[in-house]
Amino acid sequence: RAKAEGRNGYRFFSPRMQAQSARALALTNALRRALEREQLTLLYQPQVCLNTGAICGVEALVRWNHPELGAIGPAEFIPIAENSGQIVVIGEWVLRTAVAQLKRWHDQGLPPLTMAVNLSAAQFRHPQLPELIAQLLAGHGLPGDRLELELTENVAIDDPEAAAQIMDRMHAQGVRLSVDDFGTGYSSLSQLKRFRIHRLKIDQSFVRDLGHDGNDRAIVIAIIRMAQALGMRTTAEGVETPAQLAFLREQGCEEAQGYHFAKPMPAAALQEALGRAGRH
Ligand code: C2E
Ligand code: MG
Ligand code: MG
Ligand code: MG
Secondary structure, three states: OHHHHOHHHOOOOOHHHHHHHHHHHHHHHHHHHHOOOOOEEEEEEEEEEOOOOOEEEEEEEEEEEEOOOEEEOHHHHHHHHHHOOOHHHHHHHHHHHHHHHHHHHHHOOOOOOEEEEEOOHHHHHOOOHHHHHHHHHHHHOOOHHHEEEEEEHHHHOOOHHHHHHHHHHHHHOOOEEEEEEEOOOOOOHHHHHHOOOOEEEEOHHHHHOOOOOHHHHHHHHHHHHHHHHOOOEEEEOOOOOHHHHHHHHHOOOOEEOOOOOOOOEOHHHHHHHHHHHHHO
């Protein structure tokens, strides 16, 4: 612990830690202006239905194009946004942008799609969230089940009862909830049973080594069987090879996403991919 290392409670940072925190501080400040300067964009990654091979949904993934620092990924700036309290505003922008895009595709007559949006814990717990979602759906005339909110297991750690109530409110609007990175967090099976979960997303760390790790194969099979028994669906994340896909399909996984199908892409590129798929 830094405090124990220094006398009189002073903290000692290594040059590396100093450089990291200097960057984090610079990013925190730059992030405050990123929205108004229109530096955030969404990419969309197809989610493929394994029965039909059709694109049945997309996941919105945020990107930050910083004029000097270049592209900054969400793995770096989402934690910064969470720590600085900016995640609620950024998350609202993501939701608004994603739902507006879903409406545009709907109006263009593309085959029906689900829009999956990642939510941070603070956003999930924010008292205005159910109202925001209701407003967005009603404003665009979209049914709730076209929107899927991706939560991590950790949203329920502190207060499972409160989490269950928020999920009930979402469920009442028809909105679907999925557990992202399933198997890597802290959910208990008793909670999973109680929560209104539509889908488990099998974390890519279990998918990566399916070819040579018997334990990962066993875990993936167990997740799929458990989801089936609980009336939930499964989506495999990070599918990169035909062999992974074949295994998942054989085991009854319903959906998959990953570089094997497509990387996250701008809306226009996704639209083209959908148009091509639709003409088959
Ligand atoms: P996630 O929701 O689990 O998203 C999956 C991540 O894996 C994405 O990284 C995606 O680009 C990447 N990916 C997809 N297919 C493959 C594959 O075949 N191989 C590999 N190696 N990677 C693949 P990305 O876009 O960098 O996002 C990282 C994380 O940042 C997301 O993980 C999510 O937790 C978070 N995130 C992204 N957008 C948002 C957002 O709008 N709001 C919040 N709160 N979090 C977000
Ligand atoms: Mg996700
Ligand atoms: Mg994930
Ligand atoms: Mg994640």
